[in-house]
Amino acid sequence: MASREGSTFKRCGCRDEETGKALGVKCPKLKRSGGGWNPAHGAWAFQYELPLTLQGGRRQARRVGLASHDQAREGLDHVKALIGLAEKDPVVEAQIADLVQKALKQRRPLPEVEEVRRRVAMSVDVRTEPPTVAAWLAEWLDGKPDLAEGTRASYAGHIRKYLVPHLGRLRLDKLQARHVETMFAQIEEANTRILECRESDDPRVSASVRGQRVISLSTKHRIRATLRSALTDAVRNPEVAVTVNVASHARLPSCPRKKPLAWTPDRVRQWKADGTVPGEVMVWAPDQTRAFLEHAKKYRWLYPLFHLIAAKGLRRGEAVGLPWSNTRLTDGQVDIRIQVVQLAWETVTSTPKSAAGQRTITLDADTVRVLRAWKRFQNEARLKAGKEWVDSGLVFTRQDGSPWHPAQVSDWFLRISRAAGLPPITLHGLRHGAASLSLAAGTDVKVVSAELGHATTHFTQDTYQTVFPDVAKAAAEATAALLRGGPVRVKTQVP
Missing domain, CATH: 1.10.443.10 (Intergrase catalytic core)
Structure with a gap:
């Protein structure tokens, strides 16, 4: 069993010719004749004894197949840093350990330390993965039964036509102002294409944008307002672990009121x-x-x-x-x-x-x-x-x-x-x-x-x-x- 300090080691898949047993860390090819590690044979790994499960079960974190000792050491330090965020709170320790174990089993990168630190500070169950932008927008709109029908239709249109196609796949806590600005840049590129096609002398080109409308600056501001409203509720929701309303920081040209x-x-x-x-x-x-x-x-x-x-x-x-x-x-x-x-x-x-x-x-x-x-x-x-x-x-x-x-x-x-x-x-x-x-x-x-x-x-x-x-x-x-x-x-x- 791995110690609470953890360890790094090198192993390979060679087997003993007589017994057929795996040699693992004992394979003589892992080292050179001079005693140094052989970079052409075997792979590095780390292991660490995780905190007990909430039911009292023992477990360990292990990742194998790493290319270098530095990678193994960094992985071990990463796990220890994550567990340290719990500050010896057994419930939080168990939750972080669950999160680490899930990432290792699914062969995914370990959770980022700052991300987990933020969730711990917000007293959120760290195992709860924040929703995607698309999932949150759907949940947010469904949670507003008293909206006027016109307002609901406007929000739904913004979500369906712009926010989900451009931002929907992003995880909500990963959404940044630059993503929102990129969405508006892509909308403007589509505007330019529509205008150019309309002016084309080729009937087929002009027909290709028939029925498509140019998105005005005022409409862009309304799209951003919809996202800002949804993110305001996300910031208020402790289960979502979002601390910043990035829509408020996304830049758009000012939209002066159109006077008659x-x-x-x-x-x-x-x-x-x-x-x-x-x-x-x-x-x-x-x-x-x-x-x-x-x-x-x-x-x-x-x-x-x-x-x-x-x-x-x-x-x-x-x-x-x-x-x-x-x-x-x-x-x-x-x-x-x-x-x-x-x-x-x-x-x-x-x-x-x-x-x-x-x-x-x-x-x-x-x-x-x-x-x-x-x-x-x-x-x-x-x-x-x-x-x-x-x-x-x-x-x-x-x-x-x-x-x-x-x-x-x-x-x-x-x-x-x-x-x-x-x-x-x-x-x-x-x-x-x-x-x-x-x-x-x-x-x-x-x-x-x-x-x-x-x-x-x-x-x-x-x-x-x-x-x-x-x-x-x-x-x-x-x-x-x-x-x-x-x-x-x-x-x-x-x-």
């Missing part, structure tokens, strides 16, 4: 000339919004919905899912408590994900008149439809009373705006326009922020305060008037 730009006359002329859209988020000027709504009146089943979004800045899902039970026309108020979230083509009805999103908005007299007229029209349609009417209880419905699909509403918005000859914006741009108009009209930013469902007034003011050039110009002229000593006229209305 107004379609000014100069920008509209440029767009008509060559199709240039100057920004990712565009909003209409007040006269353009009026032109859209006037044209939308031809579409009786959609006009009231678009009017409400343009006037009060509801999100698409909030407008599509708005029930009559939350709409009080006598008081001129609407309670936003429900939204319809689109997941691929499927839809899910849920509550707004933030506390600020659950709010009450006040309707102006014009909007109340529009909704009263719409309610009368809808009631008449319900009576005509009889049993064919779908009683969804929603404010905005299709001709048979069934709900609108959010994507259908967006498609109709684009069709109507094109038919009106207006420069392009998204349906969400109509919400941006409502926010900008409210601030330009002099509405207190706290009121605007609350009615839009923003968490902070800073976000509202920073995003929308200076969208319309006429408002900024009026402020500039007011400042100049002070310098001239003339009367100050501050313009608070947008024509």
Whole structure:
């Protein structure tokens, strides 16, 4: 039996010619005639008496087939260093010994000393191997039953499309910031390939990337946010033995908030000339919004919905899912408590994900008149439809009373705006326009922020305060008037 100090030795597989017994360490070929070790014969090994099992059984660590005495000595010292981490705690000693024995039996490298030291310091069973990134992400998402469906779908998409393919095979405690940065570098390489293929003159090359989209910087930040959230929970979990959230240290270029730009006359002329859209988020000027709504009146089943979004800045899902039970026309108020979230083509009805999103908005007299007229029209349609009417209880419905699909509403918005000859914006741009108009009209930013469902007034003011050039110009002229000593006229209305 090996001693607790352990030993190194050299052995071979030769057998005695007469007895057939293995010679092992006694083979005369192991040494040269001069007494030194023969490097061409045999292999080195080490052995060490491990601490007792928890049941009191004896055992030893042994590794054979090493190329040199130095390797054998290093292996022995490694085992002794691992056992020493237990500081004579019999339970921890037994656990480390189990870990060593498993590695030797499976012919794997011995556990790293620092890794085991970290697990011992965290009072974690050292025998528990940390999960892979893929396994942890699956466990993490399954452990969040209260997530909003839209958020869950977003997390699942990030995990399935990016995090697992790039990082999933790594053990969680081995994940480093450089691995995360490499993932984003590979995503950017794919972006470059997609763009190059799209511009190719070869139809086969351009067709090879059809349906593939370029991953924006904002999407990369959301992917990192998903990983950061998962690793935050891993750091909190003592069984996982992760101490650093590497996603927080992975570098990404900053992603400034995309502020809306107004379609000014100069920008509209440029767009008509060559199709240039100057920004990712565009909003209409007040006269353009009026032109859209006037044209939308031809579409009786959609006009009231678009009017409400343009006037009060509801999100698409909030407008599509708005029930009559939350709409009080006598008081001129609407309670936003429900939204319809689109997941691929499927839809899910849920509550707004933030506390600020659950709010009450006040309707102006014009909007109340529009909704009263719409309610009368809808009631008449319900009576005509009889049993064919779908009683969804929603404010905005299709001709048979069934709900609108959010994507259908967006498609109709684009069709109507094109038919009106207006420069392009998204349906969400109509919400941006409502926010900008409210601030330009002099509405207190706290009121605007609350009615839009923003968490902070800073976000509202920073995003929308200076969208319309006429408002900024009026402020500039007011400042100049002070310098001239003339009367100050501050313009608070947008024509």
